[in-house]
Amino acid sequence: MIELRNVTKEFKVGANDKVVALKNINLRVKKGEIVLLKGPSGSGKSTILSLIAALNKPTSGEVIVDGKRVSKLADNFTSLFRRENIGFIFQRYNLIPTLSARENVIVPLIPSNPDSDWLEDRLKELFQNFSLESKMDVIVKNLSGGEQQRVAIARALINNPSIIIADEPTANLDKKLSLEFIEILKKLKNGHNSIIIASHDPLFFDLDFIDRQIDIHNGEII
Amino acid sequence: MKNRLNKFLFDFSVLSIFRRGSKNIFIFFVFTLLIFLLSSILFISNSIKSELDITINSLPDITVQRLQAGRAINMPLSRVNRLLAIDGVKAVIPRVWGYYYFANAGVNFSVVGIDQFEDQYRDLYTKLCDKFNFDRLKIDSGMLIGSGIDKILKNNFYQGYFNFVKPDGSLIKVKIDGIFNGDTKLESSDIIVMPSKKVREIFGMKPDEAVDFVIKIANPSEIPNIASKITQLYPDSRVITKEDLKISYQNLFDYKGGLFLALFVISAFTFFMIIYDKASGVSSDEKREIGILKAVGWTIDDILKEKFYEAFIISFVSFITALCLSIFYVYFLNAPLLKNIFIGYSSLKPEFDLPFCFDFQTFSIIFFLTVPIYIAATIIPSWRVASMDADEVMR
Ligand SMILES: Nc1ncnc2c1ncn2[C@@H]1O[C@H](COP(=O)(O)OP(=O)(O)O)[C@@H](O)[C@H]1O
Ligand SMILES: [Mg+2]
Numbered sequence: 001m002i003e004l005r006n007v008t009k010e011f012k013v014g015a016n017d018k019v020v021a022l023k024n025i026n027l028r029v030k031k032g033e034i035v036l037l038k039g040p041s042g043s044g045k046s047t048i049l050s051l052i053a054a055l056n057k058p059t060s061g062e063v064i065v066d067g068k069r070v071s072k073l074a075d076n077f078t079s080l081f082r083r084e085n086i087g088f089i090f091q092r093y094n095l096i097p098t099l100s101a102r103e104n105v106i107v108p109l110i111p112s113n114p115d116s117d118w119l120e121d122r123l124k125e126l127f128q129n130f131s132l133e134s135k136m137d138v139i140v141k142n143l144s145g146g147e148q149q150r151v152a153i154a155r156a157l158i159n160n161p162s163i164i165i166a167d168e169p170t171a172n173l174d175k176k177l178s179l180e181f182i183e184i185l186k187k188l189k190n191g192h193n194s195i196i197i198a199s200h201d202p203l204f205f206d207l208d209f210i211d212r213q214i215d216i217h218n219g220e221i222i
Numbered sequence: 223m224k225n226r227l228n229k230f231l232f233d234f235s236v237l238s239i240f241r242r243g244s245k246n247i248f249i250f251f252v253f254t255l256l257i258f259l260l261s262s263i264l265f266i267s268n269s270i271k272s273e274l275d276i277t278i279n280s281l282p283d284i285t286v287q288r289l290q291a292g293r294a295i296n297m298p299l300s301r302v303n304r305l306l307a308i309d310g311v312k313a314v315i316p317r318v319w320g321y322y323y324f325a326n327a328g329v330n331f332s333v334v335g336i337d338q339f340e341d342q343y344r345d346l347y348t349k350l351c352d353k354f355n356f357d358r359l360k361i362d363s364g365m366l367i368g369s370g371i372d373k374i375l376k377n378n379f380y381q382g383y384f385n386f387v388k389p390d391g392s393l394i395k396v397k398i399d400g401i402f403n404g405d406t407k408l409e410s411s412d413i414i415v416m417p418s419k420k421v422r423e424i425f426g427m428k429p430d431e432a433v434d435f436v437i438k439i440a441n442p443s444e445i446p447n448i449a450s451k452i453t454q455l456y457p458d459s460r461v462i463t464k465e466d467l468k469i470s471y472q473n474l475f476d477y478k479g480g481l482f483l484a485l486f487v488i489s490a491f492t493f494f495m496i497i498y499d500k501a502s503g504v505s506s507d508e509k510r511e512i513g514i515l516k517a518v519g520w521t522i523d524d525i526l527k528e529k530f531y532e533a534f535i536i537s538f539v540s541f542i543t544a545l546c547l548s549i550f551y552v553y554f555l556n557a558p559l560l561k562n563i564f565i566g567y568s569s570l571k572p573e574f575d576l577p578f579c580f581d582f583q584t585f586s587i588i589f590f591l592t593v594p595i596y597i598a599a600t601i602i603p604s605w606r607v608a609s610m611d612a613d614e615v616m617r
């Protein structure tokens with residue numbers, strides 16, 4: 001279970017100014033739940049996702065995942081926490097542009113020095129699921145936007161994460177590819193994963209497999 | 223599990239080197255060039271130093287010359303007995319030698335009469351000569367020549383002999399009996415050794431004269447005492463002690479050492495410029511990549527390990543390449559250009575080869591002045607980036 005308790009996040013801007021991105025947020029996402037965070041651009045959706053993935057720390061309040069207070073973890077432990085629990089599909093994908101699709105997908109596993117045979121099987125499975133078999137050895141900057149996103153999804157899933165996070169997943173896709181992504185999402189909902197999506201794309205607003213929709217405005221849940 | 227080498231991480235590092243190929247090729251070239259310069263300089267100076275040490279060790283305790291109007295003239299052999307009578311003097315050895323100017327090649331040969339002081343030099347020359355045989359030398363009346371001289375004579379179409387011009391203008395033909403192992407001795411390269419009788423003929427010396435005396439002393443601490451006694455006995459003497467010679471040799475070397483140091487400083491400076499450049503920033507692409515790695519679960523340690531592999535591979539391959547090139551350049555090609563810049567000898571004397579002189583100390587000096595510095599210069603800025611929040615770095 002994911003829990004945000006009285007979370008406030010401020011960003012320093014320049015020497016004296018600050019932006020309050022989140023104000024006193026309280027939020028719970030149960031295991032296996034699929035949740036949509038919606039709200040206009042700049043409302044604080046991405047900031048919530050970053051805090052859950054421990055990519056950032058709240059100014060005050062706590063983020064607790066499966067009983068672990070991730071907002072208090074030391075830097076190296078936040079990395080381990082992400083490696084073991086989080087599959088993050090970034091808005092701009094954040095692939096390493098000069099690596100091939102296959103190399104990008106392996107990246108999260110490299111530090112744990114996985115067994116080669118197991119890895120090959122896992123890669124094959126993922127690339128088949130996302131119809132990327134023929135693109136395995138293509139350098140990702142030469143892939144189309146939709147293909148890049150599927151590589152990013154494969155990378156997010158390679159560790160079998162219990163929490164899947166997607167930030168504005170359809171922002172860079174046309175209608176057809178956006179619908180394809182929604183199909184993928186449906187398949188990912190298997191009862192074991194919690195899925196959190198941040199989006200202001202109306203395509204998500206009346207999907208029946210999404211358990212809950214949360215409106216964010218100016219850093220507050222309404 | 224922990225200490226098993228992570229092949230994936232290593233592969234990723236190798237891949238990263240190639241991904242940033244043009245940048246790394248540039249670094250590789252500059253770095254290799256610098257290490258090459260540095261190690262060549264150290265190799266050459268080590269070689270010369272070890273040669274000088276051998277030379278200094280073989281210097282006579284005291285050399286006595288006779289001065290007239292401030293110029294050295296020949297010594298009468300009649301002085302030997304009174305010098306021997308001084309307490310502490312073990313032996314007085316008259317030397318018969320001279321510089322013979324070979325106009326065709328524009329060089330001086332040192333021509334040394336051997337039978338007069340063979341005791342003192344027997345060990346040394348035995349080591350130096352291919353197939354040395356003093357007795358044969360006496361009978362045959364031929365000569366032994368240094369390898370530098372051998373080259374010069376061959377270039378001037380002398381095969382197996384040389385014609386010396388005597389002071390009266392007539393020629394004296396001397397057969398070559400052997401050649402020194404020139405590559406073991408800086409000094410020996412331009413030396414010709416032959417019986418004293420021949421040397422006297424070539425330089426027009428009288429039979430009761432020598433060029434100077436070498437004096438052997440039983441107790442080295444007595445050298446200054448004995449030196450002053452000699453000057454009292456023969457006020458026209460110039461007494462040169464081993465210490466004097468040592469100092470002048472060392473001055474010669476230190477002067478070179480200064481030049482070496484200058485070049486060393488220049489290369490070190492360039493090296494640090496590169497490091498400064500590297501240390502002052504990680505490129506925005508690299509920075510973003512570090513952010514991505516962190517965001518997908520790499521710890522700071524993982525990132526630094528990866529950067530370490532990258533830096534180590536580049537700098538170590540550079541190091542080995544440069545070292546091999548340098549060994550080849552200095553010891554096989556005999557350091558063209560560099561050697562001539564730093565060794566005044568070659569203008570006066572014939573060529574000599576640099577003896578192979580490579581020790582662990584030199585190796586580690588070169589290693590520690592280059593590889594770890596480069597690694598640190600690469601890792602420190604990466605570490606700064608990796609310590610920031612992943613969110614911040616990826617922006
Ligand atoms: N690193 C940052 N530094 C300064 N301001 C930031 C930073 N990250 C987010 N913000 C600000 O916080 C607010 C919320 O941003 P964000 O969470 O990205 O909103 P959303 O994802 O809903 O568009 C915005 O005003 C944004 O400008
Ligand atoms: Mg956003």
